[in-house]
Amino acid sequence: AHANQEKRWVLSDFEVGKPLGRGKFGHVYLAREKRSSEIVALKVLFKSQLKQSQVEHQLRREVEIQSHLRHPNILRLYGYFYDQTRVYLILEYAAKGELYKELTRCKHFSERRTATYVASLARALIYLHGKHVIHRDIKPENLLVGVQGEIKIADFGWSVHTFNRRRTMCGTLDYLPPEMVEKAEHDYHVDIWSLGVLCYEFLYGVPPFEAKEHSETYRRIVKVDLKFPLKPFVSPAAKDLISQMLVKSSAQRLPLHKVLEHPWIVQNADPSG
Numbered sequence: 001a002h003a004n005q006e007k008r009w010v011l012s013d014f015e016v017g018k019p020l021g022r023g024k025f026g027h028v029y030l031a032r033e034k035r036s037s038e039i040v041a042l043k044v045l046f047k048s049q050l051k052q053s054q055v056e057h058q059l060r061r062e063v064e065i066q067s068h069l070r071h072p073n074i075l076r077l078y079g080y081f082y083d084q085t086r087v088y089l090i091l092e093y094a095a096k097g098e099l100y101k102e103l104t105r106c107k108h109f110s111e112r113r114t115a116t117y118v119a120s121l122a123r124a125l126i127y128l129h130g131k132h133v134i135h136r137d138i139k140p141e142n143l144l145v146g147v148q149g150e151i152k153i154a155d156f157g158w159s160v161h162t163f164n165r166r167r168t169m170c171g172t173l174d175y176l177p178p179e180m181v182e183k184a185e186h187d188y189h190v191d192i193w194s195l196g197v198l199c200y201e202f203l204y205g206v207p208p209f210e211a212k213e214h215s216e217t218y219r220r221i222v223k224v225d226l227k228f229p230l231k232p233f234v235s236p237a238a239k240d241l242i243s244q245m246l247v248k249s250s251a252q253r254l255p256l257h258k259v260l261e262h263p264w265i266v267q268n269a270d271p272s273g
């Protein structure tokens with residue numbers, strides 16, 4: 001099935017506005033679809049760059065996966081089109097932008113804000129896993145914030161359907177669980193590990209296994225060298241949840257539905273998400 005391509009989109013269907021950000025393969029612009037006046041984010045990717053980086057298949061997979069997903073905490077992909085030199089993705093516009101910029105500004109988030117984000121992400125991951133999709137790249141850079149402050153998972157570039165699990169990886173190791181850094185087979189439990197890393201980073205402002213050298217981060221991950229700083233203060237209940245997610249054996253990690261039932265989440269997450 002095509003990515004809900006009932007309609008053949010063309011660039012002239014849109015009024016293109018200010019740049020929202022730039023990624024490795026091109027820029028994202030604010031845009032308005034002329035007929036509906038709908039505001040969207042138009043992600044423009046250069047074919048030359050995509051070819052050079054050999055990610056065409058990954059992009060097609062990202063489009064195929066994301067276009068079929070419907071969840072309040074997953075960024076919508078409405079469609080795509082391409083011309084001679086570029087591929088365009090028509091994406092939901094997340095009005096409050098990139099979460100990592102907010103985390104940098106605030107240094108760290110409160111327990112209530114963190115628990116609300118973690119609960120929303122757990123629900124989104126339950127939905128994703130229910131569709132046999134693992135994201136594999138859950139990190140602040142891939143999280144956006146909607147106009148109501150709700151968190152949205154974006155960038156499905158590394159997501160896969162569970163049957164074809166690829167072991168190639170790039171970028172920071174910080175979020176990868178032991179089985180991925182050890183290049184063992186891996187499954188949807190990887191997203192539970194990354195959610196635990198995120199929860200820690202939201203509360204402390206730094207990821208749990210951060211180190212100067214890649215080799216040191218690798219050692220800390222495979223050893224699950226988890227330490228909780230004295231500052232900022234974080235409740236024992238929060239540490240308990242993190243400790244139950246950052247478990248080396250993937251099958252022993254707290255299942256996502258149990259994350260939603262954890263006392264710290266129940267007591268701190270805003271039900272509206």
Ligand SMILES: O=C(O)c1cc(-c2cccc(F)c2)nc2ccccc12
Pocket residue numbers: 047048050051056059060063080082087
């Ligand atoms: O010229 C093309 O046919 C073309 C199509 C697509 C493409 C087709 C569907 C979905 C999607 F996300 C991308 N990506 C490309 C990347 C590099 C060079 C050419 C192409």
Ligand SMILES: [Mg+2]
Pocket residue numbers: 137141142155157
């Ligand atoms: Mg990304």
